Amino acid sequence: MSANELRFQTICQITERQPVAPKVPSRLEDLWAVDVFTLNKMQACLPKEVFRSLKHTIQTGGKLDVSISGIVAAAMKDWAISKGALYYAHVFYPMTNITAEKHDAFISLQSDGTAITEFTGKVLVQGEPDGSSFPNGGIRSTFEARGYTAWDVTSPAYIMETDNGATLCIPTVFISWTGEALDKKTPLLRSNAAMSKAATRLLKLLGHTDVASVNSSCGAEQEYFLVDAHFAHSRPDLLLAGRTLFGRPAAKGQQFDDHYFGAIPERVQVFMQDVEEKMYRLGIPAKTRHNEVAPGQFEIAPYFEAANVASDHQQLTMTLLRNTAKKHGFVCLLHxxxxxxxxxxxxxxxxxVGNATQGNLLDPGDTPHANLQFLLFCGAVIRGVHQYGPLLRAVVATASNDHRLGANEAPPAIISVYLGSQLEDVYEQIKNGDVQGSMRPGLMNLGIDTLPEFPKDPGDRNRTSPFAFTGNRFEFRAVGSNQSVSGPLVAMNTILTDSLTWVADRLEAELGEGKSLDAAAYNILKEVMEQHGAVVFGGDGYSAEWHRMAVEERGLLNLPTTADALPMLKTESIKELFVKTGVLSEKELESRFETYSEQYIRVIDMEAKLVISMTKTLIYPAVLRHLSEIAGAIASLKTIGLPFETANVELISDLTSKMMTTVGELSSALAVHDFATTEEHMQYCAKTLRPLMDRVRGYADALEDEVADDLWPLPKYQEMLFIK
Structure with missing residues (x-):
């Protein structure tokens, strides 16, 4: 069967398939968190004193009373078994951006040969996976295998149900035998605790006497593509790399703006409803779904949750998207x-950030110019982003995200803060030492009698900003779709901790000198804007003028690739930041640099090998068949004396020759392994291997436009993006 016949057969299978019948929607009340061991379920099955102790730990972050673990484990086991679970799993989040789990059965053999179900407090609290087989950046050698998982009581246990049964899943941290964090969760919990301590101190200096623990919150919008599995399975690049290493853009892409917020295709909507039902059962508050800008691209977004729980839920969401897509005949691409x-x-x-007593600490209220609490917390963010912008760039640095940053849908690699016109004006007044007031929100009058006037926000939104204030929160837009949100949350919590500590130190000193609270606060804010206001920018982040101005006039760093960004983790200022806040030791930070740089190098290496393989075994043979057929046709034309045109043949021959020459150069470049440092190796990947891969692709994509369609071996963009 020819390549084109296979493609046409695939198209027929997709277009003629019977739509999956949607389930009868269940009531939210009947679905919500039914598979989660919630506080309500704990209260129903635990003794009062045990429940009170556990609830206190969950809600305040206090130390877990290990003596109650056996009682909790027995209740958790009984609940899980009542839900059909035969196994339990300590779920953890290694430095791979994926979720890991080790399954064990609720089984204990007795001396008489019988078996009983058993789940002890010791097993609930601590597990032991291999500490050397996951990325650890040199913390654990192969022969040093011991690692531990430890129960994170602040993130609820849940039942993961599949067609093959149900498993009790227990969120845990993952640490080495020597105590270092090998995961994403441990630093997140540490960063939140450090931030809470610094925020509480500042709130008390502001006059609050009743201050609950402060928590960061997160709502992560998730964008993704859906491609029919028949197409994806015919593309080695999609299967192995998660992206197309070859492919000429279709004549129609997103230029008509007709996909964004358009009607959701029926098959996709059935998939979405299935995902959302699974999310609701797991207590994940999915709120929004819609078509995204690109054809074949979609988005799901949740309500805000506490950052640690939101991070766990985000990992679950990615798993659910991928697994549910398979059942609907799709492949979900998170690249x-x-x-x-x-x-x-x-x-x-x-x-x-916020708490139960003071509420959202980044809510400006109606008069932000007079809201000292908000101004100081927001000012702390401004200072932190300016001082540690390279850290924010480093935590979103991956080989895959390099393709996106700076494009027309993503912010540039220069980290700046967008405040909106109202807040930018307020902070400019503070900088000038003359605070007069805040711009008032206006009313929108559409001139249509049947439509009411409605309030207009005092500031616009800026899609080109990597770090934008959007009403009562900051939106970090540079995070990649395939990433864990833990790294960015750790960075934001930690830089805020440092800045809140600095603000509190300065405020304490100013108050000690007899200044009023207002005068002291405005002095500090003026200092923040004088020293760190360069990071505030409200214009077009894509413009060449901003790139010039940011670097030359404002001293901001432009770190366009992962090879440029990851070494920032080794700078003294960032080492000092993590060590003094207690979020990461120097050894743990070094392990993250080693792990993420190794991942970057391996991704480029894998993709380069795949480019060579696909060119040699798929594209080059297709081109030769095309040329052979043309040669036969030319010979036939010659025999009957008809004219023929050879320009196209010469073009194809020239492109093919250049493509294969470049493949040879890429093969030779891949054979180079003698690098003095990891940084040198990463730069080689970025500046030598990637450009060679792009050159091969350029020739291959040009050939796709010349070679007969019935010979082209790969599903094309127009098929993958528009046939659902």
Whole structure:
């Protein structure tokens, strides 16, 4: 069967398939958190004193009373078994951006040969996976295998149900035998505790006497592509790399703006409803779904949750998207740039901080110029982003996200803060030492009698900003769609901790000198804007003028690739930041640099090998068959004396020759392994291997436009993006 016959057969299978019948929607009340061991379920099955102790730990972050673990484990086991679970799993989050789990049965053999179900407090609290087989950046050698998982009581246990049964899943941290964090969760919990301590101190200096623990919150918008599985399974690049290494953009892409917020295709909507039902059962508050800008691209977004729980839920969401897609005949692509020439996918992380007594600490209220609490917390963010912008760039640095940052749907690699016109004006007044007031929100009058006037926000939104204030939170738009949100949350919490500590130190000193609270606060804010206001920018982040101004006039760093960004983790200022806040030791930070740089190098190496393989075994043979057929046709034309045109043959021959020559150069470049440092190796990947891969692709994509369609071996963009 020819390649084109296979493609046509695939198209027929897709277009003629019977739509999956949607389930009868269940009531939200009947679905919500039914598979989660919630506080309500704990209260119903635990003794009062045990429940009170556990609830206190969950809600305040206090130390877990290990003596109650046996009682909790027995109740958790009984609940899980009543839900059909035969196994339990300590779920953890290694430095791979994926979720890991080790399953064990509720089984204990007795001396008489019988078996009983058993789940002890010791097993609930601590597990032991291999500490050397996961990325650890040199913390654990192969022969040093011991690692531990430890129960994170602040994130609820849940039942993961599949067609093959149900498993009790227990969120845990993952640490080495020597105590270092090998995961994403441990630093997140540490960063939140450090931030809470610093925020509480500042709130008390502001006059609050009743201050509950402060928590960061997160709402992560998730963008993704859906491609029919028949197409995806015919593309080695999609299967192995998660993106198309070859492919000429279709004549129609997103230029008509007709996909964004358009009617959701029926098959996709059935898939979405299935995902959302699973999310609701797991207590994940899915709120929004819609078509995204690019054809074949979609988005799901949740309500805000506490950052630690939101991070766990985000990992679950990615798992549910991928697994549910398979049941609907799709492959869900979470790569940041699976298709060239159209928008890639991000994971906009909406982040704020607050507590039960003072509320959202980044809520400006109606008169932000007079809201000292908000101004100081927001000012602390401004200072932190300016001082540690390279850290924010480093935590979103991956080989896949490099394709997206700076494109027309994503912010540039220069980290700046967008405040909106109202707040930018307020902070400018503070800088000038003359605070007069805040711009008032206006009313929108559409001139249509049947439509009411409605309030207009005092500031616009800026899609080109990597770190934008959006009403009562900051939106970190540079995070990649395939990433765990833990790294960005750790960075934001930690830089805020440092800045809140600095603000509190300065405020304490000013108050000690007899200044009033207002005068002291405005002095500090004026200092913040004088020293760190360069990071505030409200214009077009894509413009060449901003790139020039940011670097030359404002001293901001432009770190366009992961090879440029990751070494920032080794700078003294960032080492000092993590060590003094207690979020990461120097050894743990070094392990993250080693792990993420190794991942970057391996991704480029894998993709380069795949480019060579696909060119040699798929594209080059297809071109030769095309040329052979043309040669036969030319010979036939010659025999009957008809004219023929050879320009196209010469063009194809020239492109093929250049493509294969470049493949040879790429093969030779891959054979180079002698690098003095990891940084040198990363730069080689970025500046030598990637450009060679792009050159091969350029020739191959040009050939796709010349070679007969019935010979082209790969599903094309127009098929993958538009046939659902």
């Amino acid at each position: 940041e740039k699976p298709f060239a020439g159209i928008n890639g996918s991000g994971k906009h992380v909406n982040w704020s």
